[in-house]
Amino acid sequence: MSADDVIRAHVAVLREGTARARSLAQTLLNVPYGQGDGEKLDVYIPNTASVDVSLVIYIHGGYWQFLSKEESGFLAIPMVKKGVVVVAVDYDIAPKGNMDLMVSQVRRSVVSVIKQYSHISGLYLCGHSAGAHLAAMVLSTDWSQYNVTPQINGAFLVSGIYDLLPILSTYINEPLKMTEEVAVRNSPSKLLSQLKLSSPNCHIVVAVAQNDSPEFWNQSQEYYKALRESGLNVTMEDVPDTDHFNIIEQMMDGDYHLTQIFFQMMGEKPRAFGASSFNKSTS
Template sequence: MGEWRDMTAEALEDQYSPSRWSSRLGRETIIQAHIATMAAATQRARASVQTALHVPYGDGDREKLDVYFPPDPSETFPVLVYIHGGYWQCLSKEESGFAAPPLVSQGVGVVAVGYDIAPKGHMDAMVLQVRRSIAFLVERYSRIRGVYLCGHSAGAHLAAMVLSTDWTEYGVVPDIKGAVLVSGVYDLEPLLHTYVNDELNMSREVAQRNSPMQCIAPAASVAVTCEVLVAVAQQDSPEFRRQSQEYGQALRAAGWSVSMLDLAGVDHFDIIERLSEESYILTQELVLQLQAARD
């Protein structure tokens, strides 16, 4: 713990710049390629799957959900809620439906969550929005049987914050059966010293109260049993890999059921892009978890 405090500012910037660690593409091109890949796959999903797009869960411009229904939505079905990354300052639900086709074919609903990104959105508000979206979802769609969270990068952070929610404030307790957290950030304090905070403008207090590492609820206090899968890419930076390892260990120490998955041959970007592939190991893990919800 705390090694990041000994790093130079330049080293810390490097560690929290995922585009510098991929062996596939250059730093300037990989992010644009990632956005294009996700957007194209989302368009394909919208063209092939029954959807309800832009469903408002609040009054804000981005407070909307895209719902991708399984072939027979008259039956009860588990739902995967996908929370996009983009360092809380880019991407949207418009690039977040890419994983729907292989999942809906297995009888799973997929929901892509929109939320306000920086500079309009600030960290407290983003966490609140995602929590509200989950409460709205389970109230609106009574046929949902089991909620699974999946978040990538900043989205993994937001999904982890959902796990620490006190649902008494929301008048509903979602049946969150699992969470797949992919290449996430679980301690925001190191980001205060990097370019990432230029738009977010977090104080130390904001970073601490919105750090999943700082607000892990004992598993015994959680209303439902939740399986957590913490996944990280071989080509994630050492800091991203450390954060995943330490968060997984902290959850386990608090009594949560945790699996760790270290995926070889992928970087920070294609670790999530490949969820559009039926044969991809992470897709298969999700299908297994989601099918278990129906058994």
């Protein structure tokens, strides 16, 4: 297939998965986490009820310039069956949003989730491609300016970019318009000391597809090595027979290798709770 056909096929798979997730779970859609039009999230809730719950925040990819939460609910398909809540986050993609804004938005989305839903028993992040970059930036946050310190138990970073400098001279930067200064301050690989301060006990999984491009593969490997050398709890998964797109598409399958690893990260099957625990006024 041509590059455009590959993207269209990927979007179609994610949309179909999101539609299926919405048929399986209770949903709260378009919940605001800020004042901006793009600052919304969707919540996918299991159909059973309990006091506390594990929650996964999913941050979509799309080279920071396409996709949205409308294609990001697919991860809820296996998760709600295990009693896990999934939150799909929107942010202002380029050219409307710049890199500083996108990073700020995903950080504020996490703050909003933990402030509204204090009964979370385990908080986890998952991001794919550009979303893995943004999830890594969440791990590297100086939370003192937010007056809250999220206890992030685990992070699943799938086929991500962790150093933005190589992007500056490529077509990807045309709508982003990043300068070198912007790229440096938004590169997780440059923020390892802050990550150690903000997420010292977080279990990080760096996953990459066997058939990812050399840049994705090299960046994943280098970021994994840097995290390990910093003394952080990190593992790397080189997933065979996958490419940049189906490595995340297959996570809607509960028996898929990465999905199983995610379940293992979360430990014992968590309990779930009903939609009444969430603010319905904005759904």
